[in-house]
Amino acid sequence: MRGKEGLDSSSMDSRQIRPNQAERLCQALRPPLAYLGRLRRRMELLGFPPDDPLYRTAARAFEAVQDLYVQSHYLTCPHGVGRRPTAAGGFGNHGPDGLCSMP
Secondary structure, X not given: OEOOOOOEOOOOOHHHOOHHHHHHHHHHHHHHHXXXXXXXXXXXXXXXXXXXXXXHHHHHHXXXXXXXXXXXXXXXXXXXOXXXXXXXXXXXXXXXXXXXXXX
């Protein structure tokens, strides 16, 4: 099956993303996530009602980027969420218990 850009959409999925690639994605997502969090908070402090279309859109944007960030973070955990232990038994940047935490 071909995607919009003409790439084979079955050629890759999140299971093939290496922890270092996922970490780069997390790093790229941190600034927009922080901005959207500040934007949403400012709107709340200014009194935007929860049903305001602009506020709802900002809140959904924050939630979507946060979800992407969390899923990407999980992929940085070689022995944690969403990852099986590596054949080499390495822990990457994580402790010997195989756990990692959100920054």
